[in-house]
Amino acid sequence: MIRLLLFAFIAVAHQRLSNGQQMNAAVDGMCGAEELCVTDKLCTESDDSGRDAIGPRLGNNCGHGFVCCDREQLESWNATLAMEASGSQRSLSATQTVTTMKTPTITTPATSVTTEEPSGYESCGFNMECVPRKICRENLIVDDGRFILNPRIGDTPCVGALHRCCAIDMKISANESSYVDKLASFKYQGCGWSNPNGLIPDQDNYEYAKDVALFAEFPWMVAVFSGRNQFLCGGTLIHPQLVLTSAHNIQNHTINTLVVRLGEWDLNSLDEPHEHQARRIKQIIRHEDFDPRAFFNDIALLVLSEPVPIQPHIQPLCLPPTETPALLRELQDAQCFATGWGRRLPGSSRNEHLLKRIDLPFVSRAECQAMLRITILGRRFRLRPSFLCAGGMEGKDTCKGDGGSPLFCTMPNETNRYRLVGIVSWGIDCAKQDVPAVYANVPFLRNWIDNKIKTLGLQLEGP
Structure with a gap:
């Protein structure tokens, strides 16, 4: 009876392996060269890696209930079963004659030899690759979670923010992208218009x-880099050849150590639908009365080496009128945002690579001064006219790395149109309740901006 059970067990095990091999022949192309596509259960049963300590040698999914399993692991398990079967038969042959069982072996499916260069893109299923969104024909993007290879990345099969799972035969070259046509058909409407849905197709899931801005949602955002290609601070495009930023961020730099990127979104990628434009700096104009200790008049104007072409993802932001009581009342009712690549949380040790978007309430000067007086600044602190405030909400704030970036607010009776109000300057910690952040006051400094632009022989457009 025991001998019959042993043979039954071996036969079932061999049948499982044989079934796995049959399935493997159909979908093995989805696995690596050293893997075979077998049932999840078979791969787990054959595991010899000590998975309780270091994890099973499981690879990618290659179909419902199937996984790409290490070929050596399966062959070792199969050989062990064969030895066990052979040993059992030898022990039985001394007492009786038995029918010899033929042990199945794992065979490698025939594969065609190709000289095609590897694409460098991650696989996301059979004949599917994760590619930049702009080089896949729009009607065959797979965003519904099919062909997921690595469940640790969630419900989307591609890790990159702008990568999508695309059928290999639907890949196109960058110059064939539909986004190229969108550039050619773009018509500029004037300063301050946002792209509220970004410039990614509506079906992008x-x-x-x-708190991440969509690509090109705020097309006036500028990234300022040091000459060593290290991110330095943010800035705002206000004219095809002019960028506003904070004086304190660039006080130790010259025109030879600064580069700006316009139309930037992901600092770690070149996969955006429209490429960013890089420009050297022709001239730096800092406010003459900038105080590097108290940060009064924290504003600077960067003159680009040459104008940047206005495109869907590169457009200037409108400037506000000079400061008046009427303007301050409008700002109290406006919706305001700050954007930047700075740190998301106070304790973070690194900047963000995707552009952040933070909605913040405008805070009046009197209210801001009162709240700042109960901080380390003390009860005699006076908020100077070249500053204004926003924020004071728990968990929402600009932080280290956001210096020079814009604070912009909606225009009265306009939808999706904004004007520059502040430039990220300083704060007491980050994201604390009832502790607003402090910005350079652009309406107060508007006359200085106009005078400098006039001396350059340039002219700003009105809203």
């Missing part, structure tokens, strides 16, 4: 973090 990628789940961005709530």
